[in-house]
Amino acid sequence: MKRAGADAAPAVQVVAIDAGYGGRTVLHDVSLEAQPGELLAILGPNGAGKSTLLRVLAGTLKPTRGAVTIFGRALERYERRELARTVAIVAQENLVAFPYSVIEIVLMGRAPHLGSFRLETAHDLAVAAAALRQFDLLELADRPIHEVSGGERKRVFLARAMAQEARVMLLDEPTAYLDLRHVADIFAGFHRLCRESGMTIIVTLHDLNAAALYADRVLILKSGRCAGYGPPAETLTGERLSAVYETDIQVMRSPSGRVFIVHSEQSRIKQ
Amino acid sequence: MNRVAPRFESATTGVAAPPVEAVQFRAHLTRTRMVAALGGLSAVTVIIAGIAITCGSMHIDLARALTDAASPDRAILVGVRVPRVLIGLIVGGILAAVGVALQALVRNPLAEGGILGISGGGALGAVAATVLFAHVAAIDLVVPVAAFAASLAATAAVYRLAQVEGRLEPFTLLLVGVIFNSIWAAAIMLVNSVVNFFFTHSIIFWLMGSFEAPTYREVGLVAIVGVAGFTVLLGQAHEMNLLSLGDDDAHELGVDVTFVRRLIFVTTSIMIGAAVSVSGIITFVGLIVPHVLRSLLGPDHRLLLPASILGGAAFTAAADLIARVVIAPAELPVGAITALCGGPFFIWVLRRHGRRALAL
Numbered sequence: 001m002k003r004a005g006a007d008a009a010p011a012v013q014v015v016a017i018d019a020g021y022g023g024r025t026v027l028h029d030v031s032l033e034a035q036p037g038e039l040l041a042i043l044g045p046n047g048a049g050k051s052t053l054l055r056v057l058a059g060t061l062k063p064t065r066g067a068v069t070i071f072g073r074a075l076e077r078y079e080r081r082e083l084a085r086t087v088a089i090v091a092q093e094n095l096v097a098f099p100y101s102v103i104e105i106v107l108m109g110r111a112p113h114l115g116s117f118r119l120e121t122a123h124d125l126a127v128a129a130a131a132l133r134q135f136d137l138l139e140l141a142d143r144p145i146h147e148v149s150g151g152e153r154k155r156v157f158l159a160r161a162m163a164q165e166a167r168v169m170l171l172d173e174p175t176a177y178l179d180l181r182h183v184a185d186i187f188a189g190f191h192r193l194c195r196e197s198g199m200t201i202i203v204t205l206h207d208l209n210a211a212a213l214y215a216d217r218v219l220i221l222k223s224g225r226c227a228g229y230g231p232p233a234e235t236l237t238g239e240r241l242s243a244v245y246e247t248d249i250q251v252m253r254s255p256s257g258r259v260f261i262v263h264s265e266q267s268r269i270k271q
Numbered sequence: 272m273n274r275v276a277p278r279f280e281s282a283t284t285g286v287a288a289p290p291v292e293a294v295q296f297r298a299h300l301t302r303t304r305m306v307a308a309l310g311g312l313s314a315v316t317v318i319i320a321g322i323a324i325t326c327g328s329m330h331i332d333l334a335r336a337l338t339d340a341a342s343p344d345r346a347i348l349v350g351v352r353v354p355r356v357l358i359g360l361i362v363g364g365i366l367a368a369v370g371v372a373l374q375a376l377v378r379n380p381l382a383e384g385g386i387l388g389i390s391g392g393g394a395l396g397a398v399a400a401t402v403l404f405a406h407v408a409a410i411d412l413v414v415p416v417a418a419f420a421a422s423l424a425a426t427a428a429v430y431r432l433a434q435v436e437g438r439l440e441p442f443t444l445l446l447v448g449v450i451f452n453s454i455w456a457a458a459i460m461l462v463n464s465v466v467n468f469f470f471t472h473s474i475i476f477w478l479m480g481s482f483e484a485p486t487y488r489e490v491g492l493v494a495i496v497g498v499a500g501f502t503v504l505l506g507q508a509h510e511m512n513l514l515s516l517g518d519d520d521a522h523e524l525g526v527d528v529t530f531v532r533r534l535i536f537v538t539t540s541i542m543i544g545a546a547v548s549v550s551g552i553i554t555f556v557g558l559i560v561p562h563v564l565r566s567l568l569g570p571d572h573r574l575l576l577p578a579s580i581l582g583g584a585a586f587t588a589a590a591d592l593i594a595r596v597v598i599a600p601a602e603l604p605v606g607a608i609t610a611l612c613g614g615p616f617f618i619w620v621l622r623r624h625g626r627r628a629l630a631l
Contacts, residue, residue, distance in 0.1 A: 058523055084525035097378035097515040098570035101298030104512075111513055112525040119302060119573070129296075142298035164524075 009072025011036045011168055011200035012057060017066030019056045025064070026052045027224045034202055034217070036167070037194045041211040041232075042204045044221035045245050050204040051092065053221070054170050057202065058089045070168065084112035088161035092172040094153055096145050102156050103141040106131055109163030124163075131162035134189060136182075150177040158186065169193075171203040175210065183207075187214045208249075212236055212259040220244055233259060300571040308568050312581035316360070319585045323356045323592045324348070328599035351484070358485045358549055359591040359605070360584040361497045363556055365546045367583025369539045370557020371576050372504050375511035376535050377430075379441045380562060381620065384543045385554025387444070388451025389425045393540075393547035394477040395455045395462075396421025401473055402466050411488060415496075419544025425451065426540050480553035480606020482591050489549045496545035501580055503538045507531055511572040553587070553606045555613020560586050562620060 012034045020026040026049045034040045042050045055061040056068060059075050068075040070086060078086065088109070096105065109131070110124040120128075132138050135155040140148055145156060154177050161169055175183045191214055193199040205211050211218050212232045220228035220235065222244045228235045236259060241249040252260045325333055329347060336344035366384060373382040373389075384390045400410075400417035407413055429451060433444035456478065463474045476483065510531045513521040522528050546553070560582045561575065568574055587605070590612070594603040 055519075058519075060519055060522055080527060081525035084523060087523075089520075089523045091517075091519060095378075095517045095520075097375075098380065098565065100512075100515065100570050101296075103296040103299045104569070104571060105516075107299055108513055108516065108524065111509065114509065119300060119305075125296070125299075141296050144298075 009069070010034060011038070011071060012040075012202060013067075013069045013072075014053075014057070015067045015069075017056060017063040017068065019052060019061055019063040021052075021061075025224070027056070027063075027221075029066075030219075030221070030224070030226055031066075032219050032229065034168075034200050036198045036200055038216045039190055039194050039201045039203065039214055041215035041218045042202065042221060043206075043208065043211055043218055043244075044227070047223075048221040049224040050221055051172055052224075054089070054172050054202070054204060057170050058087065059083055081112045084164065084166075086166055087168045087170060088164040088166035089170045090154075090157045090161045090172065090174060092176070094157045099144045099146055101141070102137060102143055102145055102148065103128060103132070105145055105156050106137075106141075106159045106163050109160035112164065127165065128159075128163045131159040134162055135159045136185065151179060151182060154178060155182065155186075167198070168200045168202070171201065173204055173206065175205070175207060183210065190214065208236065208241065208261040209259075212261060233257075236261065298569065300569070300574055304568075305574050308574060308578055309581065312578055312585070316581050316585040316588075319588050319592075320356055320360060323359070323588045324352050326592060327352060327595050328602065354485045354487055354490050355482050355591070356588055357490050358493060359482050359588040361490070361493050362482070362546045362550045362553065363560075363583040363585070363587025363590075364580040365493070365497050365500065365542045365583070366553060366556040366587065367560040367579040368501055368504055368576060369542050369546075370583075371561045371572065371579045372507075372511065372535050372539050373557070374561060375514055375572060376532060377433075377439055377441070377444055378515060378517075379439075379444060380565070381441075381445055381558065381617065383555065383557035384422075384539070384546075385552060385556075386452075386558060386617070387426075387429050387448035388455060389422050389429065389540070389543050390547050390552045390554065391452045391455030392425025392428075393418040393422035393544050394552050395458050396544075397548050398459050398462055398470075398474055398477055402462060402470055405470075411492075415492060415545055415548035418548040419541050422544045422547065423537065423540035425455075426536055430536075476604075477547070477551040479604035480551040480609070481594075481604040482550055483602075485549055493545045493549050496541060500538050500542040500545075503534065505576055507535060508572040508576045511535075511576070512570075515570070551604075551606060553609055555609045555617065556583055556587055556590075558620075559609075559613055559616050562616075 010033045012032070014030060014032045016029050016031050018025055018028055030053060032040065042053060044050055052061065056063050070078065075083070106128045107120050107124060110120055110127065113124070114120065129138070132141055135158055137152070137155055137159055140152060145153060148156065154174065158171070158174060175186065178186065187210060190201050194201055215232050217230060218228070218232045218235050219226065220240065227244050228240050236251060238249055238251040241251065241261065248264045250262045250264045252262060254260065331344040331347050335342050336348040339345060370383045373384065373387065374380050397414050397418040400414045404410055404413045429444070429447050432447045433439055435443055459474060459478055463471060510521070510526050513524050513526050514528070514531070518528050561579045564578045564582050565575055568578055587609070590608040591605045594605040594608050597603060
């Protein structure tokens with residue numbers, strides 16, 4: 001596997017795509033670019049097209065216009081399993097139909113590295129063990145997935161994506177079910193993955209403060225169109241966010257430069 | 272970043288090769304577990320097959336049958352017992368393998384060829400072919416082909432009708448199966464009432480499911496289809512695991528979902544068509560065997576599928592043995608035995624797990 005930095009091309013590049021379902025266009029003229037080692041957050045209200053954009057990046061949904069390239073190569077020119085070794089995805093909902101154990105789910109992330117009739121090797125198990133440790137799941141490894149909590153299940157699927165050893169991770173609302181400590185843990189882990197391993201992470205988020213704190217770049221969507229794109233400090237302005245979310249949002253800065261985003265309608269009620 | 276959480280280990284991340292560690296997990300598939308489970312099940316299958324060949328409504332002297340080629344014991348053994356036990360083993364393996372594959376395909380542990388009405392569709396095809404092409408010389412090839420075509424049509428129809436807003440709804444799927452079964456049974460009875468009573472026995476045979484008097488030609492046909500089908504399905508065992516996570520996740524892990532779905536559809540339809548054409552509708556084998564084995568061995572299809580083939584063979588051969596001896600010298604249709612075991616079992620599974628069994 002090539003180390004990041006060796007590639008001149010951006011990890012993910014989207015140029016002017018339209019995409020939708022059965023004639024209904026959800027995304028209009030959306031572009032973005034994520035370099036190796038970057039964490040890009042996609043923000044926007046419900047129904048803005050965040051998940052649709054991730055589906056396009058995953059290759060699950062074909063755009064009707066425009067182009068998606070991964071490491072300089074068109075998405076559709078990747079062989080299926082090769083793409084699975086390059087891009088890992090964690091969906092918003094994580095369904096499991098049969099009582100697999102946690103370790104079995106994480107080992108499924110090794111599928112694109114595995115031959116058809118082969119069992120996982122010691123190496124696959126070691127990769128899975130490292131992913132389980134990363135997400136604080138080692139004690140749960142042998143438990144059936146249906147017996148772990150919603151937050152634990154989310155971490156199991158993040159560990160599965162980790163075990164895929166991809167260079168790009170696409171995460172749809174990864175922190176929705178997590179408590180505060182695990183949100184902080186996971187973002188710190190993402191941050192380290194980006195910095196130390198050159199991983200590119202593209203994540204949809206509702207939590208604007210997390211985006212301000214951890215993202216290198218943000219893309220704001222409203223009704224399927226780009227409503228802002230750039231570094232969070234410049235892009236996340238009170239005026240823009242208030243317009244996008246159609247509610248009163250204020251952005252404050254601490255003396256140290258940290259950005260706090262406050263939903264001021266709520267604070268008004270409290271006063 | 273000063274908010275680094277202590278839980279994260281540094282250095283080993285997904286992209287860099289992690290060190291090989293001595294972490295032991297129990298709940299995943301290992302070669303040892305596969306060998307032990309499949310070895311054990313093979314032994315059980317061989318023992319049951321041996322008992323099924325030795326016992327029956329007529330007592331035979333095995334030593335005499337093996338040594339004296341002209342003895343009636345030999346005639347019964349070779350002409351009746353062996354083909355009957357063989358067909359029971361193969362059909363049982365087919366029914367259980369198809370059950371596992373359909374359950375993976377629709378992500379529903381209660382799916383099964385009989386319950387979903389696929390076997391019933393196949394039986395209607397077989398009955399129609401028997402009546403319409405009674406005078407065609409190649410009738411013993413026409414019937415299985417008709418059974419396969421009808422099974423495929425039934426599979427496609429059940430699948431299409433059970434989709435609610437593009438998603439396969441588990442309870443709708445079972446309801447559609449129940450309704451289809453009633454329609455097929457009614458259609459078969461309709462055919463029965465309008466045709467010559469000469470056909471009545473074979474029509475009842477298809478409705479009830481029986482291994483009565485198979486020929487070696489039939490054994491050969493169903494064996495070829497069975498082995499080919501097992502090979503195809505075993506090749507998709509890991510894909511079946513990934514399909515358990517949903518179509519999108521399977522796709523993103525490198526599975527060609529559309530291709531695998533079609534392959535499993537067509538393969539299981541051919542297998543059910545072959546099984547139905549030699550033995551009629553035998554329900555619940557494809558439900559009971561995978562369910563029991565899944566709770567014993569875990570859900571990994573790389574073990575569950577071959578284990579179910581062996582388990583289905585053993586279970587069906589045993590059920591047929593009971594069907595032959597319990598009211599000897601008369602005999603019960605084997606389909607009645609499996610349904611009498613399977614019906615209560617189905618209800619028990621449904622009550623015990625409720626929606627959780629269908630965790631979707």
